[in-house]
Amino acid sequence: MIFCKESTASFDVDVQKGFTPLCPGELPVAGGEALAEALNRQAGLARIRVGSKDAHPFNAIWKAEEGKPQFSRVSGRSVDVRWNLHCVSGTKGHQLIDGLPHPADYDYFVQKGVEPDMHPYGACYHDLEERQSSGVIEYLKINGIETVIVGGLATDYCVRTTALQLCRAGFRVVVNLEASRGIAPDTVNAAIDEMVEKGIAVVESL
Numbered sequence: 001m002i003f004c005k006e007s008t009a010s011f012d013v014d015v016q017k018g019f020t021p022l023c024p025g026e027l028p029v030a031g032g033e034a035l036a037e038a039l040n041r042q043a044g045l046a047r048i049r050v051g052s053k054d055a056h057p058f059n060a061i062w063k064a065e066e067g068k069p070q071f072s073r074v075s076g077r078s079v080d081v082r083w084n085l086h087c088v089s090g091t092k093g094h095q096l097i098d099g100l101p102h103p104a105d106y107d108y109f110v111q112k113g114v115e116p117d118m119h120p121y122g123a124c125y126h127d128l129e130e131r132q133s134s135g136v137i138e139y140l141k142i143n144g145i146e147t148v149i150v151g152g153l154a155t156d157y158c159v160r161t162t163a164l165q166l167c168r169a170g171f172r173v174v175v176n177l178e179a180s181r182g183i184a185p186d187t188v189n190a191a192i193d194e195m196v197e198k199g200i201a202v203v204e205s206l
Contacts, residue, residue, distance in 0.1 A: 001174065001203060003045045009107075009145045010046035011136075012039050013123055013152030013162050014054055015100060018086040018093025020153075026086035026093045031181045032153050036099025038179035042149050042206050050136055051103065052110040052123035052152075052162070054087035055094060059116045078118040078127040087113075110134045122161035130165065137169045147172040149206065151179025156187035160195060167200050178205035 017023050020032035043049045063085040064070040072082050087093045096103065103109045110123045112134060118127055126132040140148065148171045150163045159180050167173045175195060182188035192202050 001201070001206065003147060003149070005045060005047050007144055007146040008046040009048040009050055009140055009143075009148045010039070010043040011123070011148050011150045011152070011162065011166075012043075012049070012051040012100065012106075013150060014052055014087075014154075014158045015039065015097050015152045016053055016087050016093060017095050017097055018054070018091075020097060022097075023086070023093040025084065027084055027183075029154050029181045029183055033097050035151065035153070035179055035181065036097055038176065038205075039100065039151050042151055042176050042179050045206065046149060048107045048140070048143055048145060049101070050108040050110075050139070051096075051100075051106045052112060052134075052136075052158075053094065053096070053103065054113045055089045055111040056085070056087050056113045057116050058085070058088055060085065060119070061117050062119045076117050078120065078129065080119070080128065083119070089114075108136055108139045110136055121158045122165040123158065124162060124165035124169070137166070140171065141169075145171065147174065149174045149176055151176045153181055155180045155182030156184065156191040160191040163195055163200050164198060167198050172201075174201045174203060174206075176203055176206050
């Protein structure tokens with residue numbers, strides 16, 4: 001696959017220790033801690049590198065607890081289901097995996113899920129209704145980006161949603177599976193099928 005570097009961006013989605021076996025009590029995704037090399041390689045194909053993090057509070061209303069297990073429904077305008085508490089600001093789980101740049105060294109960086117009653121998946125909007133932009137789409141367009149290469153955690157949730165948001169915004173989107181890991185085979189395969197159906201290129205490696 002050929003890219004014009006001048007009009008290409010690379011997007012590291014939520015590549016945090018809270019989504020790896022380094023934080024087993026959070027939302028560990030097998031192999032998530034080993035993505036830095038592939039993400040850095042894909043960034044070499046792009047002029048601009050953007051990234052995102054979950055930055056959740058301790059008092060999130062969606063956190064799983066006794067009698068309210070993970071994946072059970074939770075009421076609220078911008079929440080859907082309960083999750084193990086993860087990627088809390090200031091904790092190890094909030095940190096990017098080793099080998100990636102510091103957030104300040106990206107060209108643009110999104111911190112999302114800051115409010116206790118908001119749990120977005122995609123990095124392009126702060127809410128599930130996709131009303132409140134995180135600014136990354138506008139940033140990419142202002143900088144003349146046409147193609148976005150996406151990798152990160154997890155393929156079946158935040159990577160999928162971010163890729164679909166970028167696609168709807170008019171970008172050519174490429175999801176790099178070598179630089180991504182997912183939670184479960186069934187949901188990963190469903191996410192890949194959906195992305196391909198929407199016109200996103202899903203590749204094994206770059």
